[in-house]
Structures are given as C-alpha cells and as structure tokens.
Amino acid sequence: MLPFARVTILGLGLIGSSIARGIRQHMPSVRVTGYDADPSVRATAVAIDLCDDVADSAGTSVIDADLVILCVPVGAMGAAAADIAADLPADAIVSDVGSSKGSVIEAVRAALPDATFIPAHPVAGTENSGPTAGFASLFHHRWCIITPPEGSDSLAVERVSEFWRRLGATVDTMEPGHHDRVLAVTSHLPHLIAYTIVGTASDLEEVTQSEVIKYSAGGFRDFTRIAASDPTMWRDIFLSNREAVLDMLQRFTEDLTALQRAIRWGKGDELFELFSRTRAIRRSIIDQGQDDARPDFGRSHE
Ligand SMILES: NC(=O)C1=CN([C@@H]2O[C@H](COP(=O)(O)OP(=O)(O)OC[C@H]3O[C@@H](n4cnc5c(N)ncnc54)[C@H](O)[C@@H]3O)[C@@H](O)[C@H]2O)C=CC1
Numbered sequence: 001m002l003p004f005a006r007v008t009i010l011g012l013g014l015i016g017s018s019i020a021r022g023i024r025q026h027m028p029s030v031r032v033t034g035y036d037a038d039p040s041v042r043a044t045a046v047a048i049d050l051c052d053d054v055a056d057s058a059g060t061s062v063i064d065a066d067l068v069i070l071c072v073p074v075g076a077m078g079a080a081a082a083d084i085a086a087d088l089p090a091d092a093i094v095s096d097v098g099s100s101k102g103s104v105i106e107a108v109r110a111a112l113p114d115a116t117f118i119p120a121h122p123v124a125g126t127e128n129s130g131p132t133a134g135f136a137s138l139f140h141h142r143w144c145i146i147t148p149p150e151g152s153d154s155l156a157v158e159r160v161s162e163f164w165r166r167l168g169a170t171v172d173t174m175e176p177g178h179h180d181r182v183l184a185v186t187s188h189l190p191h192l193i194a195y196t197i198v199g200t201a202s203d204l205e206e207v208t209q210s211e212v213i214k215y216s217a218g219g220f221r222d223f224t225r226i227a228a229s230d231p232t233m234w235r236d237i238f239l240s241n242r243e244a245v246l247d248m249l250q251r252f253t254e255d256l257t258a259l260q261r262a263i264r265w266g267k268g269d270e271l272f273e274l275f276s277r278t279r280a281i282r283r284s285i286i287d288q289g290q291d292d293a294r295p296d297f298g299r300s301h302e
C-alpha cells in the first residue's frame with residue numbers, strides 16, 4: 001500500500017521538483033500539490049505541468065495533505081513551517097529535505113509544536129537549482145537519511161521511509177546531531193574547500209581569469225562544478241551547521257598544516273603514504289558501487 005495519498009511540496013526547486021517528478025513516475029496515483037514563495041517559480045511549475053495543482057498560498061496548499069515536505073533552504077524552514085501552521089491537518093505528517101538537521105528540527109518544532117515532524121535528508125543533488133533542474137531519477141540508489149527526534153512515532157517514521165524507498169532511495173536512520181557531524185565532513189567541508197579554491201584562484205593577480213578558465217581541465221574543473229552550487233542554500237547550511245563545520249574545519253586546517261610541513265621539508269614518504277591511503281578510499285567507494293550517479297557523470301536522467 002502507498003504510504004501517502006496527497007503530498008504537498010513547499011519549495012519547487014531542484015529537490016522539490018525532483019520529488020514531484022519521482023512521485024509521477026513511481027506513485028502515479030498520488031496527488032501532488034506544490035507551492036513556492038517565488039511567483040515566477042510557481043508560473044514555471046504550472047507551465048511544465050510539474051504538479052497536479054500549484055496553490056497560490058502556503059496555507060491553501062496543505063489543507064487536505066497527508067504528507068507535507070518542506071523543500072526550502074534550511075534558513076527558511078522555520079518561516080515555511082509557520083506559513084502552514086493555521087491550515088495543517090492534525091493528522092498530516094510534516095517532513096523536510098534539509099542538508100542540516102539540528103537547527104531545522106528546532107525551527108520547525110517552534111513553528112509547529114503539535115505536528116508530527118519526521119525530518120529527512122536525501123543525500124543526492126547537483127550544483128543546479130530551480131524547478132527545471134530536477135529529474136525523477138535523482139534519488140535512485142542514493143541514501144536518504146531519516147533523523148527522527150527522540151519519541152518520534154515509529155509508524156510515521158516507517159511511512160516516510162517507505163515514501164523514500166518508492167522514490168528509489170536507500171533509507172538509513174541517524175540521530176540528528178550525528179547526522180550533522182557526518183555531513184559536515186562528507187559534504188559541507190568539501191563545498192567550503194571548493195568555494196575557497198575557486199575564489200583564491202580568481203583572486204590571484206598573476207593568474208588572469210581567462211587562464212583559470214582556459215586551463216581548467218582536471219581537478220580545478222571538478223571544484224568549479226561544486227563551487228557553482230546555490231549561494232543561498234550553502235550560506236544557510238554553513239550558518240545552520242556552524243558548530244560541526246567549525247570543528248571539522250579545525251581538524252582539516254591541522255592536517256593541511258602537516259602537509260605544508262611535509263612539502264617544505266621534502267618529506268616525500270609522508271605525502272606518498274597519505275596519497276596511497278586516499279587512493280584506496282576512492283577505490284573502495286567505487287568497488288561498493290557508490291560512485292557518482294549524477295547525470296553529468298555519464299548516467300541518464302530517466
Ligand atoms: N541542491 C542539492 O543538491 C540538495 C539540497 N538539499 C536541501 O534541499 C533544500 C532545497 O534545496 P534546492 O531544491 O536545491 O533549492 P532551490 O533553490 O532549487 O529551491 C528552493 C526553493 O524554495 C523556495 N522558497 C524559499 N523560501 C520559501 C518559503 N518560505 N516558502 C516557500 N518556498 C520558498 C525558493 O523560491 C526556491 O524555489 C535545501 O534545504 C537544501 O539544503 C538536500 C539535498 C541535496
């Protein structure tokens with residue numbers, strides 16, 4: 001049996017529109033209502049026939065929903081939740097897709113103290129944003145981490161888990177604080193490093209902009225893809241997962257300083273040992289079939 005019959009998606013960008021498309025593909029009998037605060041996004045959603053219905057306000061979008069998914073930047077989760085507070089059916093489940101969990105749980109709980117809130121994070125995305133960037137297969141064979149706060153209703157957790165399995169994801173559950181530490185090192189720090197390296201390269205006076213672009217084969221090119229990620233979304237992630245990111249950044253800075261010393265003092269064996277270890281990590285990820293499934297890495301959208 002389908003876990004939900006009427007799903008409302010608040011925020012029709014990359015993730016919201018991918019969920020809408022995934023529902024059409026995998027759960028075609030489910031009715032999808034969408035809402036976005038940006039009128040031009042709502043107009044695009046209507047033009048591309050993304051949902052069964054695009055509502056004019058957040059409140060009207062949720063009136064008969066049994067699942068409401070907040071797909072807005074993490075800094076806007078509290079406001080989006082407050083906008084539906086007066087109209088949310090008592091038995092609806094509220095979920096989200098935010099990249100950080102602790103601060104989102106706090107903000108949504110403050111706005112919707114009586115709602116059943118089951119937070120989730122699909123660990124799948126691209127550097128693109130907006131309603132036309134989404135695609136139905138985004139979540140296929142990717143993790144979706146559910147982070148139920150203590151005391152969560154287990155049936156509600158199972159229904160949200162089943163929803164994500166139907167979209168093609170593999171579901172895991174994690175304590176919210178642990179999630180934020182794990183993602184700080186596997187996702188947030190890599191983005192910070194990419195933003196830094198691309199910014200540094202463009203600031204270097206002796207390297208002109210045209211040379212940066214001209215010679216951007218290989219490693220630098222990979223960094224520019226990540227550094228093209230949405231500025232609002234990533235500003236919000238760093239501010240909301242501040243403690244964990246600062247902690248991991250401290251560790252990273254120490255390790256970088258150690259590498260700096262190894263280079264300065266010609267300690268080739270130290271460099272070789274690290275690079276061998278990291279090569280083995282990459283190879284074990286590939287062996288486990290967890291290499292990149294994004295379309296720009298050679299896989300089809302559908
Ligand atoms: N982009 C990615 O690769 C991934 C993003 N996420 C998370 O998903 C969420 C959404 O990200 P994207 O879809 O990439 O962003 P996006 O920028 O493509 O879409 C966000 C949409 O939310 C709308 N919005 C903002 N405030 C709103 C409000 N108060 N009410 C209604 N609509 C509002 C915006 O107008 C925009 O259309 C974020 O929390 C992000 O951390 C999770 C996994 C991957």
Ligand SMILES: O=C(O)C(=O)Cc1ccc(O)cc1
Binds near residue numbers: 098099125127187
């Ligand atoms: O495009 C990439 O490389 C990503 O890392 C996408 C992504 C961004 C944010 C998330 O919370 C999860 C996945």
